[in-house]
Amino acid sequence: MTDYANVGTTTPSSGRMLSDMEDVHEDHEQPHPIEEEQEEPEEEEGVMLALDSPQIQAALEACKILVIGAGGLGCEILKNLALTGFKEIHVIDMDTIDLSNLNRQFLFRPKDVGQPKATVAAEFVMQRVPGVKIVPYFGKIQDKDDEYYSQFQIVICGLDSIEARRWINAKLVEMIDEEDPQSLKPLIDGGTEGFKGQARVILPTINSCYECSLDMFNKPTTFPICTIANTPRLPEHCIEWASVLEWPRVWGKDTKYDTDNPEHISWLYRTATERAEKFNISGVTYSLTQGVVKNIIPAIASTNAIIAASCCNEVFKIATGSPYLDNYMMYTGNDGIYTYTFQHQKKPECPVCGQIAASAELDREMSLEDLIESLKERPDVQLKRPSLRTASKSLYMQAPPALEEATRPNLEKKLEDLIEAGEYITVTDVALPVSIQLKVSWKE
Known part of the structure; x- marks a missing residue:
């Protein structure tokens, strides 16, 4: 494994990055004679290397990345990592492509509807970025064991599920072996909610983990049972009635509907529509039904792009031994562009990474x-x-x-x-x- 701590310590003072700038000017006038007489400066100590330097390329090639999620954030993350120069990336996603995904999940096309997101995203990026290997897995993160996760140097999340984030956070903390430094897998987590977003760096057992900050997230919106049962006024009331009251009555209280099962969502949609018609309520749609039962927040492509860029920047810095985010960045784009970075404190009583009850x-x-x-x-x-x-x-x-x-x-x-x-x-x-x-x- 590459010693990332020793990468990125010197740089040519000319600061050339990505490609030779001479190629851009080959059809223009020659530089001023004074510039021709200047000698090429010697290398000197600096803080970073050119992106196309052998040392950085070696670091990126040696770093195996796991991306969890191939949706709005995941598409941006996969594209960014491949174009940055990482050569081996694995991606996990349990969803298939829906028509509503196409407005922002740009790796997918109408012909891909119904196909696994992970598989289609991997194939698309590999076609567009020669030399990158992306290994997809269509399924749940819970399907994989410690041996699977131990092969990666960095894990990056682009999830819309708090439960999935909590699971992978706990798994990476659980895998820590104090006798084995390589058991520590940095977790880069990104999340978006409309015009808001966050990116964070989690070093399991070292700094604040995901569970430490759970109280920062709002609980899902709920409606009074008496309202949805007796006096519904909104399409959301009808959907809640179908999912909270009718589903257990018809299918039994021990049978939980699966929010990722199209047949279950279709049943809830039809049942909510019948309820809405009875009370002259309009607005019940399939996508709204999904949004209510999965607590989906409308996604905005620009927010996804900004947060994914921030997350991938942190991955690049960790892989090349540069100073990284410590440890939580919040972004708001409602009335402009505003970011705030702070260190979220580790909780001693955290049930995942804490040491005391x-x-x-x-x-x-x-x-x-x-x-x-x-x-x-x-x-x-x-x-x-x-x-x-x-x-x-x-x-x-x-x-x-x-x-x-x-x-x-x-x-x-x-x-x-x-x-x-x-x-x-x-x-x-x-x-x-x-x-x-x-x-x-x-x-x-």
Whole structure:
């Protein structure tokens, strides 16, 4: 593996980059005689090398990159990395190309609709950029094991899913071996939301990880059950009714719809349309149904381009041993162009990279059900269906059904009847890649 720390320490003072500038002027007048008499300056110490220098080319060729996501951000990232000079790139995406993607995901064409994004994007870039090898995988990041992820030097994310980000963040932290420096895989994460975006550099176990900053992200918009059940007024109310109330009634509460399954989305769309017609509500569309159930924020091509460029710039700096972002850049393009970079602090009690358990000062009179609801409202963990247990017993388990039924009576019990001060509660959840440890103390 190339020693990136020693790359990028000298530069020719002439500052030639990418190509010989003489070629541009071959049809113009010759330079002034005084310029012809100047001697070529000697190399001197500097801060960076020309992009076409052998040292930088060697560093880029030795660096194997994993790109997660081949959508709006992913297309930009793949193009940027290939044109920068990285020679081996792998890309993972579980989605297929939809007609609505074509306005901003420029690697795709109408003939590609229905095809895997990862496969089409890889083939397109390899056709346009000779010498680059892009290996696609059509599937989930959870399909791959530690051995797969260990082959890469850098991982870069262009995802629209918080759950997927949390999973890969936890996986890279979990893979750290203090005896093996190569087990540390820098994670470059980009995200966009309309005219806003962010790019960040995560060094697992060293600086703030994705889970440390979870409370910075807004929780998905929700609607009161009474409104969607009785007095819907918006197309979103009808879609929520179809997904929250009708789906479990028709298919069973243990059967969860898959937001990436076109058949499931089509069922929700048809059901929401029937509901909307009953209440004379217009505006229910297939794309809106997708947007509501997947909490999709409209994407803007210019924002994707800016954030992808920032992410790829950080990848290039890490690969060539240059100073990189420390560690969080926020971008806003609503009323102009504004960026702000700051160091997000690592949380000692972070469930993924922290070293200590979070303390929980609880009311001994509150019920276990109230505790579970309060955990679901916490912005720093964003739980969906938490299960709780102590070292000696299960307090409440969401699954399997037999265990859920056995622990259900505990929901109405007071906490002081179930646990003692100083005990640890282990919280697991489908939305959480690892467990949370809560050290209990009582409010006085």
